[in-house]
Amino acid sequence: MKSDIVIIGGGASGLMAAIGAALQLNQTENGGTVTVLEKMPKAGRKIMVTGKGRCNFTNVKDWSAFSEHIRTNTNFVSPAFHNLTPEDLVAFFKSNGLPSEIERGDRAYPKSRKSGDVVDALVRTATMHGVKIVTGCEVRSVEASPKGFKLECIKTTVKEFKFKPSETKVEHLDYFASKLIVATGGLSYPGSGSTGDGYVFAEQFGHKIETLFPSLTALVPAGYKSDKSPLVEEMKMAFRGPRNKFGERPRKEKTIKPLPDSYPKLKGHIERVTPVSKFGSLLEGNTLENVQMTLYIDGNEAQTEFGDIEFTDGGLEGPLGFMVSRKAVWAIMNDSKVSVVIDMKPAVELSQLDDDIHNRWKEVQEDPRSAGAPFQKLFRILLGKLIPWDLTLGFLDSNPNVSVDTLASALKNWKMDIEGFVGFERAVVTAGGISTDEIVAKTLESKKQPGLYFTGEVLDMDCDTGGYNLQACFATGFLAGQSAAKEISTQQ
Ligand SMILES: Cc1cc2nc3c(=O)[nH]c(=O)nc-3n(C[C@H](O)[C@H](O)[C@H](O)COP(=O)(O)OP(=O)(O)OC[C@H]3O[C@@H](n4cnc5c(N)ncnc54)[C@H](O)[C@@H]3O)c2cc1C
Numbered sequence: 001m002k003s004d005i006v007i008i009g010g011g012a013s014g015l016m017a018a019i020g021a022a023l024q025l026n027q028t029e030n031g032g033t034v035t036v037l038e039k040m041p042k043a044g045r046k047i048m049v050t051g052k053g054r055c056n057f058t059n060v061k062d063w064s065a066f067s068e069h070i071r072t073n074t075n076f077v078s079p080a081f082h083n084l085t086p087e088d089l090v091a092f093f094k095s096n097g098l099p100s101e102i103e104r105g106d107r108a109y110p111k112s113r114k115s116g117d118v119v120d121a122l123v124r125t126a127t128m129h130g131v132k133i134v135t136g137c138e139v140r141s142v143e144a145s146p147k148g149f150k151l152e153c154i155k156t157t158v159k160e161f162k163f164k165p166s167e168t169k170v171e172h173l174d175y176f177a178s179k180l181i182v183a184t185g186g187l188s189y190p191g192s193g194s195t196g197d198g199y200v201f202a203e204q205f206g207h208k209i210e211t212l213f214p215s216l217t218a219l220v221p222a223g224y225k226s227d228k229s230p231l232v233e234e235m236k237m238a239f240r241g242p243r244n245k246f247g248e249r250p251r252k253e254k255t256i257k258p259l260p261d262s263y264p265k266l267k268g269h270i271e272r273v274t275p276v277s278k279f280g281s282l283l284e285g286n287t288l289e290n291v292q293m294t295l296y297i298d299g300n301e302a303q304t305e306f307g308d309i310e311f312t313d314g315g316l317e318g319p320l321g322f323m324v325s326r327k328a329v330w331a332i333m334n335d336s337k338v339s340v341v342i343d344m345k346p347a348v349e350l351s352q353l354d355d356d357i358h359n360r361w362k363e364v365q366e367d368p369r370s371a372g373a374p375f376q377k378l379f380r381i382l383l384g385k386l387i388p389w390d391l392t393l394g395f396l397d398s399n400p401n402v403s404v405d406t407l408a409s410a411l412k413n414w415k416m417d418i419e420g421f422v423g424f425e426r427a428v429v430t431a432g433g434i435s436t437d438e439i440v441a442k443t444l445e446s447k448k449q450p451g452l453y454f455t456g457e458v459l460d461m462d463c464d465t466g467g468y469n470l471q472a473c474f475a476t477g478f479l480a481g482q483s484a485a486k487e488i489s490t491q492q
Helices: 012-026 043-055 063-069 074-083 086-095 115-129 197-204 232-238 278-283 318-333 350-364 375-384 389-398 407-412 468-491
Strands: 002-008 035-036 100-104 107-112 131-132 137-145 148-159 165-181 209-215 220-221 287-296 301-309 338-343 414-421 428-436 451-452
Touching: 002 012, 002 148, 002 197, 002 318, 002 468, 012 115, 012 165, 012 468, 035 137, 035 165, 043 115, 063 074, 063 468, 074 468, 086 100, 086 107, 086 468, 100 131, 100 468, 107 115, 115 131, 137 165, 137 301, 165 197, 165 468, 197 209, 197 428, 220 318, 278 301, 278 389, 287 318, 301 318, 318 338, 318 414, 318 428, 350 375, 350 407, 375 389, 389 414, 407 414
Parallel strands: 002 035, 002 165, 035 131, 165 451
Antiparallel strands: 100 107, 137 148, 148 165, 209 428, 220 414, 287 301, 287 338, 338 414
């Protein structure tokens, strides 16, 4: 099979590369062909899970504010960003039948609130401009020759029948292309198809891969995923709270598979499927809003952020957990000691909080319903007036020696040592990747192999949450597609 431009990977970046290439080729007299090879049965699998199923597809900040959310190689992303700005992307989707709305923090979502509509718009637009999307087609090897590239692929087609078992057909296909765009994504969420194949292709052409590690991922506090015997048992005896009669939450069955053996083994990685301990289960399911979290690396303050924290089956997540995860993961992988300190009352001074606590304690003690109640029960009632009730046992387990006099300080300095992190199996993004030093930022072409382009998450390029990652993937994809197509036009 021949195609002028072949794109490996039908994710955000690959589909946008195809659209950029087709639009550019269609402007020329001779035109040209564009093919996307996607190994999954459908294109855009990862887009489907973005933004909790709503797809926060860009962030409409201007470059100076946007670039503060790019964690590596900001200057490298600049030409692509300016070639397809967030406003351009919003207009692109609108003109292709997908209006959007802008939410808190300049985040853009499709108005329909469905990530599937983003995939449909991309696939429809690409197809309308003549792009061929071949699904179920995994590229196994790539070879370069003076004429271009030869790709060996395995195409799997599954036919479903109503009354008999499905049939699977496996074919070996060769593709020939004069320009090749690698848009295979990173290592995160392997179930979506991104399993790092692009790094292998890149290395083969002499490209350097910067260390790969998960970012925007859950941090696991010490003891969260392994059992310890806490003071909580005592507290539970003193107070029969809501939930079940033991004060515990029913466990949900998880379907996340462990990572394949081919994945790099990272120091500090704790598989998401590892069960939550008793301590973890006391925290899991709780959200802390408008708190401050400071990350410490080897005892030194490394990052302070303000916002919300979610305690999940993975550990510390939510905007704050994710924001500090990049630095924390890197530090843990490099043998540093990592801890976080949560200030649950950042807007209140310590002395004011202390006064407030003592006043409330007086009220609790003087309440006629408190008569004869044990100290633990009354203390938990006091605590429940200051933090979410469901979090009280977990907080007490973490701060076993806290008293009325030290409570203010404990609430403003809830320290947790971090023993590890959830890995690529559930990380939002892969940090590290193909070194941008060896890629031309204005075209996305390899400096090592003419006609070869890299785009999207496979590059050493990662951002914060908030639509920044998809914008970077769309923009680099579009520029790579246009650049490859321009080269074809000039060669014709
Ligand atoms: C849960 C989750 C939520 C997220 N939410 C957001 C969000 O709301 N906003 C945001 O900006 N970012 C978000 N992200 C990040 C964002 O989705 C990714 O950065 C982006 O989708 C990466 O795009 P990509 O095209 O580079 O790679 P991918 O989307 O990973 O696409 C790569 C494609 O290549 C295919 N492929 C790989 N190898 C081969 C091969 N050998 N042959 C053929 N095909 C191959 C894969 O099957 C895959 O379809 C989220 C990520 C996750 C995991």
